[in-house]
Amino acid sequence: MYRVYTDETVDRAIAKGLEELKVTEADVKIDVEEEGKKGLFGFGRKDAVVRLTIINPELKMYESIEALIARDAEKTDSIVAEEEPEDDGAPDSVTEPSDSMEENENEEADVIDTEELEHVPAQDDAMDEDVRVQIPIEEAAEQTRAYVEQIIQDMNIERTSEVEVAQNEVRIELFSPMAAKLIGKRGVTLNALQEVAQQFFNSIYKSYGVITLDVEDYREKRRETLENLAVNMAKKAKRTEGPVKLEPMPSFERKIMHHVLSTIEDIETYSEGAEPNRYIVIEKK
DSSP: OEEEEEESSHHHHHHHHHHHHTOOTTSEEEEEEEOOBOOBTTBTOBOEEEEEEEOOTTGGGSSSHHHHHTHHHHHHHHHHHHHOOOOOSOOOOOOOOOHHHHHHTTSOSSOOOHHHHHTOOSSSSOOOTTTOOOOOHHHHHHHHHHHHHHHHHHTTOOOEEEEEEETTEEEEEEEOTTHHHHHOGGGHHHHHHHHHHHHHHHHHOSSOOEEEEEETTHHHHHHHHHHHHHHHHHHHHHHHOSOEEOOOOOHHHHHHHHHHHTTSTTEEEEEESOTTSOEEEEEEO
8 A cells, every 4th residue: 555746855755745644754665766856947857756655554454545544534523523512602712732632643542651650569579689589480481471461450451461481581472452552652551561571570580581572463563664664764864964863762672773774885873862762863874
């Protein structure tokens, strides 16, 4: 599912497409079909042509580009029909929409507050290093799985889970009819749950181990999105010949981006900022 856009420059054509489709550069694959020419005194000018192909799995569920574009309009019409107040004769007041209001238009009404997860204790009382007894990693993994399930149960979310152990890596896979809530916008809720799970695991297992928490293979889908975003942003850095700053990401997502970008010629990357707001900068060499 794609649409072709034209404008004076590649960047303007891309911006036009992103605005009409109401997506970000992470949601699409960008192919430049024509670079465009300025011409001389108006002669020989040629518009740039780009193709934007939808790759976000959630957006690909729409049956057509037209349905994708109309998605917000349908939501707005529904809200107006349900909540339009009776006319009491008083003049309407005009307010500017806030950033949070704009974000809520794209989120489910009932979402998980990730700040609450930051205060979830790893245990009732964290055990001292000397008090902890070494247990097999399989047992620590199972206890961690049960602990995560208890947190999600307290959120009133139906779920099941599986756990796999490979050497020092523990993978906990969650399944739920409310998967979107467990994942959150761009994985923010899932990442917070994973951090809590890692802290709990560290509190009961004396040796080194890494927890990966996933919901119905979201991590792999996210990896594909990040890899595509890396390619898109590298092309942008080459076109603009200026630094391109990405949004903050957790360290394991930045690692994916750095790996992909390291394979692209004439591109260099580095990270700036402090956790949890550390982000990648891409520049042309």
